[in-house]
Amino acid sequence: xRCMSVMQSGTQMxxxxxxxxxxxxxxxxxEHRTCIRWRPSRKSEKAKIVIDSIYKVTxxxxxxxxxRHAEGSxxxxxxxxxxxxxxxxxxxxxxxxxxxxxTWITGLKYLMAGISDEDSxxxxxxxxxxWVKQTFEEADKNGDxxxxxxxxxxxxxxxNVNLPRRKVRxxxxxxxxxxxxxxxxxxxxxxxxxxxxxxxxxxLLLLSYSDKKDHLTVEELAQFLKVEQK
Numbered sequence: 001x002r003c004m005s006v007m008q009s010g011t012q013m014x015x016x017x018x019x020x021x022x023x024x025x026x027x028x029x030x031e032h033r034t035c036i037r038w039r040p041s042r043k044s045e046k047a048k049i050v051i052d053s054i055y056k057v058t059x060x061x062x063x064x065x066x067x068r069h070a071e072g073s074x075x076x077x078x079x080x081x082x083x084x085x086x087x088x089x090x091x092x093x094x095x096x097x098x099x100x101x102x103t104w105i106t107g108l109k110y111l112m113a114g115i116s117d118e119d120s121x122x123x124x125x126x127x128x129x130x131w132v133k134q135t136f137e138e139a140d141k142n143g144d145x146x147x148x149x150x151x152x153x154x155x156x157x158x159x160n161v162n163l164p165r166r167k168v169r170x171x172x173x174x175x176x177x178x179x180x181x182x183x184x185x186x187x188x189x190x191x192x193x194x195x196x197x198x199x200x201x202x203x204l205l206l207l208s209y210s211d212k213k214d215h216l217t218v219e220e221l222a223q224f225l226k227v228e229q230k
Contacts, residue, residue, distance in 0.1 A: 003107035011100050016092040018068050033111060055083045057108045065092040080105050088131045136189050146183035171195045
């Protein structure tokens with residue numbers, strides 16, 4: 001509740017944008033706790049992010065916008081990014097001190113966790129699936145519905161994912177399970193993307209117990225606990 005109180009009172013933060021030095025704005029949580037707003041703004045009605053539309057909140061200077069401002073001497077513990085909307089737009093913010101950043105990150109994650117109705121969760125999953133599909137299509141330069149290792153390397157660079165090429169190739173080969181070796185179709189790319197996003201060892205363990213699904217049934221979970229938690 002302390003986080004909610006601070007957020008509703010408002011916090012001055014720098015809103016970082018590409019090509020500009022950043023804008024100082026007052027960000028606050030509305031009285032219904034349904035959206036984040038900021039002022040001043042020329043488009044006051046559009047100056048908001050609905051909590052329901054937030055896909056994730058990341059700490060530190062991880063986003064593409066922060067990378068573009070690499071020369072800025074921002075304390076990473078004062079930086080965070082809100083990814084939201086159907087196209088996973090980023091709102092990149094810098095607070096005056098680390099405590100303010102922690103308060104907002106904690107508060108936002110609390111609000112996101114509170115969205116438990118099926119429609120909202122399904123909507124968030126659709127947003128994620130849409131983004132992965134869009135990412136795949138943009139990386140597929142020749143439009144053949146397949147990605148080769150070079151296209152994957154180019155995508156890694158575009159997404160600012162700093163993994164050793166050897167590691168990327170290893171994950172590529174593990175995801176490439178069909179007869180058409182050397183390329184990933186969309187389903188294989190989805191597996192590759194999850195390996196890249198999650199702890200690879202745990203994800204592979206999940207696949208081994210779930211008949212290559214990305215979730216466990218009650219029976220599969222029981223088997224996992226029986227074998228792995230001895």
